[in-house]
Amino acid sequence: MFCQFTEGYSISELSILYRYMLSCRRTYLLGALWLIGTNGFALLIPWLLKLAVESLQYPARALHSSAWYAALIIMAALAQGGVRIFSRTTLLHAGRRIEYQIREDLYAKLLTLDLPWFDRERTGDILSRFSNDLTNVRMLLGFGMLNIINTVIVYLATLYLMARINPSLTLYAVIPFPIMILLVKRISSSMFRRSKRAQEELARLSSHVEENVSAATVIKAYCREESQIESFREISARYFDCNMGMARLRGLMIPIMASTGGAGTLIVLFMGGSRVISGAMTLGDFVAFNGYLAMLIWPTIIMGWILNLMQRGAASMSRLNHVLKANATLTEPSQPAMIQKIAGDIELRNLSFSYNSEPLLKGISLRVKRGMRLGIVGPVGSGKSTLMRVIARLYPIGEGMIFIDGVDINRMPLRTLRDAIGFVPQDSFLFSRTIADNIAYGKEGAEAGKIEAAARLASLERDVQRFPNGYETLVGERGVTLSGGQKQRTAIARALLKDPTILILDDPLSAVDTKTEEEILAGFSDYYGDRTVLIVSHRLSTLRGCDLIIVLGNGRIVEQGAHEELLALNGQYAAIHREQQLRAEIEGY
Numbered sequence: 001m002f003c004q005f006t007e008g009y010s011i012s013e014l015s016i017l018y019r020y021m022l023s024c025r026r027t028y029l030l031g032a033l034w035l036i037g038t039n040g041f042a043l044l045i046p047w048l049l050k051l052a053v054e055s056l057q058y059p060a061r062a063l064h065s066s067a068w069y070a071a072l073i074i075m076a077a078l079a080q081g082g083v084r085i086f087s088r089t090t091l092l093h094a095g096r097r098i099e100y101q102i103r104e105d106l107y108a109k110l111l112t113l114d115l116p117w118f119d120r121e122r123t124g125d126i127l128s129r130f131s132n133d134l135t136n137v138r139m140l141l142g143f144g145m146l147n148i149i150n151t152v153i154v155y156l157a158t159l160y161l162m163a164r165i166n167p168s169l170t171l172y173a174v175i176p177f178p179i180m181i182l183l184v185k186r187i188s189s190s191m192f193r194r195s196k197r198a199q200e201e202l203a204r205l206s207s208h209v210e211e212n213v214s215a216a217t218v219i220k221a222y223c224r225e226e227s228q229i230e231s232f233r234e235i236s237a238r239y240f241d242c243n244m245g246m247a248r249l250r251g252l253m254i255p256i257m258a259s260t261g262g263a264g265t266l267i268v269l270f271m272g273g274s275r276v277i278s279g280a281m282t283l284g285d286f287v288a289f290n291g292y293l294a295m296l297i298w299p300t301i302i303m304g305w306i307l308n309l310m311q312r313g314a315a316s317m318s319r320l321n322h323v324l325k326a327n328a329t330l331t332e333p334s335q336p337a338m339i340q341k342i343a344g345d346i347e348l349r350n351l352s353f354s355y356n357s358e359p360l361l362k363g364i365s366l367r368v369k370r371g372m373r374l375g376i377v378g379p380v381g382s383g384k385s386t387l388m389r390v391i392a393r394l395y396p397i398g399e400g401m402i403f404i405d406g407v408d409i410n411r412m413p414l415r416t417l418r419d420a421i422g423f424v425p426q427d428s429f430l431f432s433r434t435i436a437d438n439i440a441y442g443k444e445g446a447e448a449g450k451i452e453a454a455a456r457l458a459s460l461e462r463d464v465q466r467f468p469n470g471y472e473t474l475v476g477e478r479g480v481t482l483s484g485g486q487k488q489r490t491a492i493a494r495a496l497l498k499d500p501t502i503l504i505l506d507d508p509l510s511a512v513d514t515k516t517e518e519e520i521l522a523g524f525s526d527y528y529g530d531r532t533v534l535i536v537s538h539r540l541s542t543l544r545g546c547d548l549i550i551v552l553g554n555g556r557i558v559e560q561g562a563h564e565e566l567l568a569l570n571g572q573y574a575a576i577h578r579e580q581q582l583r584a585e586i587e588g589y
Contacts, residue, residue: 013318014310017141020098027094032149034087039153041080043161046291048073050284088146095142099134106130106323114330115394119355124207129323132202133316140313147306151299158292165285165292172271173293176263180256180300187253194249195308195315198242203319205235250308268293329396330414337411342420344370344501344532346391347403353390360386362555368548373533375543377576378552384536385426387552388506391534392423404502422500424508426536428491430479435464436471438479438490442498454497457527459512459519460489485512492520496527503528505535509542517542540577549573 021028052069106129162170212219212228219228272289275281351364361383368374376384390397393409402409409417422442430438439454440446451471455461463486467473479487492508509517521542535543543549544563551559551566551573559571566573 013314013321014140016317016321016324017098017137020101021094021141023101024094024097027090027097028145028149031087031091031094031146032153034083034090035146035150035153037083038080038087039150039157041076041083042154042295043157043292044076045073045080046288046295047161048076049291050288053284053287087150091146091149092142095138095140095145098141099138102137102320103130103134106134106320109323109326112328113326114328114396115389116329116396117326122203122207124205124210125203126323127210128199128203128206129316129319132206133199133319136199136309136312136316137320140309144306144309144313147299147302151303151306154295154299158295162289162292165289166272166275166281169268169272169275169281169289172267173264175267176259177300180259183256187249187256190249194242194246195312198239198246199312199315199319201235201239201242205232205239208232208235246308250305253307262297264293264296265290330393332414333411335411336413337407339405339407339412339416342416342501343405344420344530345405346502346532346534347406349401349403351387351390351397351401353386353395353397355386355395360555361390364555364557366550366557366560368532368534370532371528371530372548373528373535373546375546375549376534376536376552377538377540377543377549377573382552383555384552385506388423388504388534388536392421392504393417420501422495422498422503424488424491424495424505426506426510428479428487428508430475430482430487430490432475432477434469434472434474435460435467435490438475439471439493439497442494442496446497450497451493454493455490457496457520457523458489458493459516459523460486460493463489485516488512489516489520501531503531503533505533505537507536507538510538514541521545540573540580 048069052066052073055066055069110126159170159174162173208231212232219225268290272281272286276283276286346366346368348364348366351361352359353361364387366374376387378384386395389395391402391409393402393412393414397410399410400408404412404417431441435455436448436451439451442454443450448471452461455464455471464470464473473481475481475487475490479490482490488508488510489512492505495503495505509520512520517539518541525545533546535546537543540563547562548560549563549566550557551571553572559566559569559573561569567577568574
């Protein structure tokens, strides 16, 4: 068997739904009233049938003819159908409304979570929670609640009416039900585990598809189609196996439910028939009793479906709770510092940081005064990008390690800190919108003139002018229609438009040619002004004009100084400089 069970979850996962249902209590109450009306007309039909039989059996004592009762039965059936429409639409509306509320809360919660949380999660898994898991919860709160309320009403009213006709026969008729409940309880616990596992496998399937669609170019370039198809087939087989296991349990549960009603019918036919023959029970009562017993069969069968919905809903809700109950490690300070405006003076005091257990930054101490340009260089994995992320407080950092304007960043309100920082990450991300929208994302409500000025400063304007739609050109998903250099320059323009006090550029020019790089750097010289600028780059030509350059190695500062000072040291920086000069000479031939 592919499908393995996941322990540690229970039906209690549904408890969080109480507050959502409470917000729709009036809708549920109205729906319950409509259901009472629906079942009231349905319960009236067997009683009218009893009177019709008695009018045929004892015409002298009948108040009305059988035709009169037949007409009433038709009217009751039509009324039942009409009221049923309102009961279903009302309760299904409640399920849709709660689905909307949960989706809003999920999305709002996602935006409060930090990068460490997203680093642990898969994109396809998150999307699966928003689609498949929410659908299961909606089904439970809509169709499920409708049938739960309907079943309670039918059982209470029907058993009461059956007891009024013949209490002892009612007791005999419900003898199979406790046995059925015990069997269903054992099946439902297994169904929950299978349902939870099925949702997890579906999340893996969604994640696999999402990754393959995003990496279609890489898959084709390396001829890995067959390998990915086989991998998809394995995940799909596990998902299929889990669902088939659930189908077998459902297939077992429904016959158990149906046989309960059948056993009750057999008992009534034997016991009730004997009483009719002996005269202890009238034929009309017997017909009505069987009519009410027949009304219990469908709610009994549907109970299995309800239990299945509850198990699937609980399994899905446990996955949604993983998001709703998640807490960000980066939180607002309990006693925030009162800051009017950030000037841009940065100080690192024995800064150390690790993603897991192995430290990536080790004992970095540095002072970058307002208006300075700091260049950062070093081999791959030396901690350059990590240093930029912790300064922007995208990851949690210990107290007393990073200060801006003399204030610990852990005491700064996140919005105040990040509003003052323009951050261009190493991997430029563009939204599936127009070029103008992507640039304007840095400053809400930016005017077209300022957008164009930022693009001009990032040396993007000439490229945009070559597009048929100019700044209104759609860039496609993740900016797929743009080149690597155009994507980077769009991201740079986005940061420049924000007009930040601190500008962090994490290797922003790696995908542009040398000539474009020189143009951008020349434009930046006027833009920098009093801004504090931190630049990470592998090209030393990008860092030549910096006031201070640090060389990172194994998470530590191994060299620091101006460009000429580092060359005079004849250390790692000088070695990198000679290597790049030699490469440039070779390319020049």
